[in-house]
Amino acid sequence: MNQKLFEYVLRIADNALIYGQRLSEWCGHGPVLEEDIALANTSLDYIGQATNLLKYAAELEGKGRTEDDIAFLRDAWDFKNLLIVELPNNDYAYTIARQFFFAHWYLLFLEELQSSSNEFLKGFAEKSIKEIRYHVQHASDWMLRLGDGTEDSHARMQNAVNQLWEFTPEFFMMDELDQWAIAENIGVNCEGFKAQWRHNIESVITEATLVLPPDAWGQRGGRSGKHTEYLGLMLAEMQFLQRAYPGAKW
């Protein structure tokens, strides 16, 4: 099996899986009904993408594991997602700001992935990009309304931006595996669109009367399995049923 390709796919899948799981925590707790449904829809979009990607990963691995096995029977250090998607939801401003930063990056990532030499990833990107376009729109609109909103919403939103900023450099850190994928024309060089991402988010941030914090050291480690303390707790909830009742069927 192509171990490198498997791991590269896993990175994209884990972003979708962990983020979908995190967002699903809002279900039933949204600030208003319409946003509850919007977040649940978004969560489902990501979980759907994760399912597709993990199915492909399982095929690539060829060890007889299913996508469910890969999702629910791995421990935290085997997950390859970016740190930002495993952070707690906190309040709505935090949730929207995280969505805003991530979706803007993911959109650019998928746009590049559409030129992948790998047929599956190419098709995946073409299909998924429509979902992400909506997430970008939705998050940006909320950034404007909360940022340029009441004193309370502005303060919360600025606070969220300040706290999340150090998790955004990881979007653009290209390691050995990325270099391999880029050389093979399979993967995406995120450094290539860093400036575009910055420009895109900055225009919304400015219109939302917010400011970006100064650039500083970026938190990292997600893609090599070094995660925050939050991931373990989330996996405990996510994987409890599959681990306590192995082989359970609905």
Place this chain on the structure above:
Amino acid sequence: MRLLDVTVICEKFLVMSNKDWPLWEIFIRSKSGLAHKHVGSLHATDAKMAIENARDVYTRRMEGVSVWVVKSADIFASSPDDKSFLFDPANDKVYRHPTFYEIPPEVGHM
């Protein structure tokens, strides 16, 4: 998040919701349809959010491809009490229906 935090934030939004989020009526046209049909209502801060919320709430199962949103406050409706004097007179004016014309077969269905 602790339950208390969630409650406080929800309460805050509920208060805002009663004061600042108007009600909108939603109309959706299906892919093969000609007219926008009324499907329900929702709350939103403004027209753009109303469209997004309508997309999230009312088009989950591919119900449509076009959305109209109208502030409920902008819709005026006839009163049910006026039903008889507004609409009954039209009931017995058979000459208003174009049934006395003979349409040549070449024209087909009109």
